[in-house]
Amino acid sequence: MPKDTICKTVRQYNKTPIHIEDMKKLQEIAEDYRKVKNYVYARFGGIGGLSKIYPGYTVQNEMTGSGLRISMGMPSVYFYLAVFDALGDIKSQWTRTKSKVINLVGRNENFTPEDKHYLRFLLKIHNAFEQVLNGKPIELKKDIQRQYDLLSVNVDTDRLHHYLCRQVRKYHAVQHTDKADGFSIAERAYRYADHGIYISIKEKRKRIFIPLTDNNQYKSQLYVKLYPEQGNVEIKVPVHMAVRSHEDYVKQVGISVGIYTMLTTDEGHCYGEQLGRYQIEYADWIRTQTKSYNRNREQNPGRKKYHAQKNRFEEKLHSYINCELNRFFRTEKPRTIYLVKLPRPQVKGANKVINNTVAQWQRGYIRKRLTQKCKEQSIEIIEVLGKGISKECISCGAEGEKSNGRFFCPICGYEAQEKTNTARNVKKRGQGDGVLY
Ligand SMILES: [Zn+2]
Numbered sequence: 001m002p003k004d005t006i007c008k009t010v011r012q013y014n015k016t017p018i019h020i021e022d023m024k025k026l027q028e029i030a031e032d033y034r035k036v037k038n039y040v041y042a043r044f045g046g047i048g049g050l051s052k053i054y055p056g057y058t059v060q061n062e063m064t065g066s067g068l069r070i071s072m073g074m075p076s077v078y079f080y081l082a083v084f085d086a087l088g089d090i091k092s093q094w095t096r097t098k099s100k101v102i103n104l105v106g107r108n109e110n111f112t113p114e115d116k117h118y119l120r121f122l123l124k125i126h127n128a129f130e131q132v133l134n135g136k137p138i139e140l141k142k143d144i145q146r147q148y149d150l151l152s153v154n155v156d157t158d159r160l161h162h163y164l165c166r167q168v169r170k171y172h173a174v175q176h177t178d179k180a181d182g183f184s185i186a187e188r189a190y191r192y193a194d195h196g197i198y199i200s201i202k203e204k205r206k207r208i209f210i211p212l213t214d215n216n217q218y219k220s221q222l223y224v225k226l227y228p229e230q231g232n233v234e235i236k237v238p239v240h241m242a243v244r245s246h247e248d249y250v251k252q253v254g255i256s257v258g259i260y261t262m263l264t265t266d267e268g269h270c271y272g273e274q275l276g277r278y279q280i281e282y283a284d285w286i287r288t289q290t291k292s293y294n295r296n297r298e299q300n301p302g303r304k305k306y307h308a309q310k311n312r313f314e315e316k317l318h319s320y321i322n323c324e325l326n327r328f329f330r331t332e333k334p335r336t337i338y339l340v341k342l343p344r345p346q347v348k349g350a351n352k353v354i355n356n357t358v359a360q361w362q363r364g365y366i367r368k369r370l371t372q373k374c375k376e377q378s379i380e381i382i383e384v385l386g387k388g389i390s391k392e393c394i395s396c397g398a399e400g401e402k403s404n405g406r407f408f409c410p411i412c413g414y415e416a417q418e419k420t421n422t423a424r425n426v427k428k429r430g431q432g433d434g435v436l437y
Helices: 020-044 057-065 068-072 076-107 113-124 126-133 142-152 157-171 275-295 304-332 358-376 418-430
Strands: 005-013 182-185 190-193 196-200 207-211 222-227 232-242 251-257 263-265 334-340 380-384 401-403 406-408 415-417
Touching: 005 358, 020 057, 020 068, 020 076, 020 182, 020 207, 020 222, 057 068, 057 076, 068 076, 076 113, 076 157, 076 182, 113 126, 113 142, 113 157, 126 157, 251 358, 251 418, 263 304, 263 418, 275 304, 304 358, 334 358, 334 418, 358 380, 380 418, 406 418, 415 418
Parallel strands: 251 334, 334 380
Antiparallel strands: 005 232, 182 222, 190 196, 196 207, 222 232, 251 263, 401 406, 406 415
């Protein structure tokens, strides 16, 4: 088997609160970084920028020529990272716009199969796409041009070009960011030493020193995220690591993810049984804090203590989740894990009440960690549709009853822990055992 590698983000933290003056210098970089990104978005993020963003040298050259860096007094090591950061955002935004339009084309009943074929071609071939949107004649590389000629004879190209331009104008908004909460930093602009990291700032030859909680040293491009209110930073380091694979991991495991017990397997094994207790403790604390904050708003007591305590709660919760996930892997030795597919994220605000609970928030974290750990250890994850899955009897397929965490089937008499029944259904659906859904 080939040795695959995956990218993992490692985080580093400051050991002591960062001095307010130093934090200001870091915020200065973040603010410049934001300005440059917005400039790049505005100049290259629209239809006019399409011919310049691949492979991106043009953008780099034009940004050098713009004089923006000199006028801002921004070190070039930060300036070009901001440019490429924004360029990456622009490219992914185009990918999203194109896939949105591809979807619309597929669903449009007024198009013939030839129309759809032609439009998909335009959306796939970058140069063709760019030329149509900018109203230029179509000129492509020889073999691709031949393909284009074949596809275009059977369609009304003007009509389809209009359609494409209209959709793109409708769905492609130029990006803008108001956040100035961090920046990327290349190796030239930092140095690890003295149990911390030295970071270059705008003033020439000056550096800020941040003591770190660990002594690890990296050589890659880092991202420095700022939490000025708390006087903290978080340094994100992308690390490539070899994927581990375990020959003895052979089991097929269905799991049900819960709020009180983190995971229940199809064999009824439980992991993270204290999760509910931790979450209630945390939620209670948040409630009392909010109350006392509202009461004392006039005096406006510093929130530093609050944030520090909040971080401690979250760290405790997260380390518990990670320990229990590791125990799950070690014990079950899964080759494949089946679990219910998450519902599509709701439109912002629609589900606010639920989203505010601590439990919902942790759920995303559990998902993320589970997925990452599976990648690291080459364990397969299969998601199944969850419709009606907790009510269905694993034994006969009838609709059963749930009460006090137990499941009971009135038809065949099967009885089990509710979560175990669900996990067994998950595995069954994942393995495609004849259930239609
Ligand atoms: Zn039954």
